Amino acid sequence: xxxxxxxxxxxxxxxxxxxxxxxxxxxxxxxxxxxxxxxxxxxxxxxxxxxxxxxxxxxxxxxxxxxxxxxxxxxxxxxxxxxxxxxxxxxxxxxxxxxxxxxxxxxxxxxxxxxxxxxxxxxxxxxxxxxxxxxxxxxxxxxxxxxxxxxxxxxxxxxxxxxxxxxxxxxxxxxxxxxxxxxxxxxxxxxxxxxxxxxxxxxxxxxxxxxxxxxxxxxxxxxxxxxxxxxxxxxxxxxxxxxxxxxxxxxxxxxxxxxxxxxxxxxxxxxxxxxxxxxxxxxxxxxxxxxxxxxxxxxxxxxxxxxxxxxxxxxxxxxxx
Numbered sequence: 001x002x003x004x005x006x007x008x009x010x011x012x013x014x015x016x017x018x019x020x021x022x023x024x025x026x027x028x029x030x031x032x033x034x035x036x037x038x039x040x041x042x043x044x045x046x047x048x049x050x051x052x053x054x055x056x057x058x059x060x061x062x063x064x065x066x067x068x069x070x071x072x073x074x075x076x077x078x079x080x081x082x083x084x085x086x087x088x089x090x091x092x093x094x095x096x097x098x099x100x101x102x103x104x105x106x107x108x109x110x111x112x113x114x115x116x117x118x119x120x121x122x123x124x125x126x127x128x129x130x131x132x133x134x135x136x137x138x139x140x141x142x143x144x145x146x147x148x149x150x151x152x153x154x155x156x157x158x159x160x161x162x163x164x165x166x167x168x169x170x171x172x173x174x175x176x177x178x179x180x181x182x183x184x185x186x187x188x189x190x191x192x193x194x195x196x197x198x199x200x201x202x203x204x205x206x207x208x209x210x211x212x213x214x215x216x217x218x219x220x221x222x223x224x225x226x227x228x229x230x231x232x233x234x235x236x237x238x239x240x241x242x243x244x245x246x247x248x249x250x251x252x253x254x255x256x257x258x259x260x261x262x263x264x265x266x267x268x269x270x271x272x273x274x275x276x277x278x279x280x281x282x283x284x285x286x287x288x289x290x291x292x293x294x295x296x297x298x299x300x301x302x303x304x305x306x307x308x309x310x311x312x313x314x315x316x317x318x319x320x321x
Contacts, residue, residue, distance in 0.1 A: 010050060014038045017060050029054050036120075043187050046131035048080075051173065052120035053089045059118040079151050080106045080126040083194060088161055088169045090121035097273045099161040101197060105129075105151045123169055127194060135191070142202040147209040156212045158259055159200060168193040204260045210253070219244045220254050227263070231271040232294035235263055272308040275301075279313060282321045286313045 015027045015038075027038040036054025043049070087099040106126075129151040139145050147155060161169075168189055177185045223244050227235050240263070241248045255263050271293050278289045287298055290313075295301035305313045 009040070011038065011040045014060075029056065033057060041186070043183060043190065046128040047187070047190055048126045049172070049186070049190070050124040050126075051089065052117075052122040052124070054120055056118045079129045081129050081132070081148065081151060082106060083125040083127070083197065085123040085125070085161060085165075085169055087121055088123050088166060089173060094121070095277070096161060096163065096166060097277075099166065100158055101161050101165070103148065103155075103157045103197070103201070105148065105153065105155045123173065125190060125194065127190075132194070132198075135195075136198070143207040144204060144209055145198060145202050148198070148201070153209075153211040154213070155209055156217050156258055157201060159197075162196070162200070164196055165193060168196070201260075206256050206260070209257060212254070212258070216246075216254060217258070219246070220251075220258055223251065223255065223263075224259070224266075227267050228270060231267070231274050232292065234294070235267050237263060268304065269308055272305050275305060275313070276309055276316060279317050280320050282317070286317065289313070 011022045011025065011027055015022050018027065018030060018033050020027060020030050025040050029036050029038075034054060034056035037051070038054065039049075039051040041049040082102075082104045084102040084104075085099070086102065087094050088101075090099070129149050133139065133149050136145070136149065139149050147153070148157075172186060172189045172193070175182060175185065223240050226240065226243065237248050237252065241251045244251055246254070252263060255261075255266070259266055261269070275289050275293050278284055278292070279286065284292075286302075290298050290301035293301075295304075302312050302314075305311075305316070309316060311319070
């Protein structure tokens with residue numbers, strides 16, 4: 001059964017922060033504060049959906065109270081996993097490369113991140129891990145999947161949103177079905193979306209998982225941002241490890257566990273995706289883009305571009321212009 005989230009939980013907190021109220025499971029941003037909405041839906045007793053689709057004039061800053069106590073209480077009563085689909089409700093100006101999904105056991109609490117922010121176009125889904133265990137009885141085939149479903153230690157993973165996932169999210173957000181079928185429709189689509197996501201995680205080469213401390217998680221995102229801040233310069237592991245105050249071994253292991261990729265390959269793919277973005281605009285030549293992103297050998301640039309994008313840069317330019 002579909003149920004609107006109303007009197008308690010994040011909707012009420014969000015409404016209070018904006019100086020407004022919850023109406024039928026939805027919070028409309030007051031015009032003087034910005035635009036958009038925040039909406040919550042419960043499906044049966046196993047899944048909850050939170051839609052964040054708004055622009056605020058000023059960023060919200062959530063101040064949690066008694067956070068540590070609340071974490072343990074919720075883990076005992078509600079063994080939920082959190083799936084954060086970032087940017088998935090945005091228009092076509094945001095490419096798939098810029099949309100991601102983050103998966104965390106509820107041992108890593110995200111209230112501050114969930115309730116803060118200025119511009120959001122996200123869908124968050126919480127699912128009872130016991131429900132998924134019943135749906136996927138052969139979870140032992142993947143050590144990584146087993147670690148997630150058991151939900152007994154703090155884990156965190158991120159990957160890009162695929163076209164299939166984005167299509168399912170669009171169907172969930174638009175809900176173009178008669179009202180009487182809505183709960184059934186949403187349950188099916190949410191199950192399919194999470195199924196496809198979990199399948200993609202089981203395909204990762206690294207299946208061994210290690211508990212992730214929230215402070216280390218914040219640090220690994222600082223490292224990620226450093227890598228992305230200058231894509232013309234390849235990352236130097238020793239420098240990144242020093243910045244993170246971690247051993248090189250721990251840094252590489254944690255980065256690969258979270259992002260499913262080595263530091264250098266992650267950098268290489270993002271550098272080529274940036275090149276494709278610049279070429280798509282159509283105001284710069286292939287050689288100019290290659291040199292801008294640090295390639296001194298244009299033949300090498302062309303080979304790497306084809307490996308990541310599926311075609312050579314000149315063909316890519318012709319396709320988009």
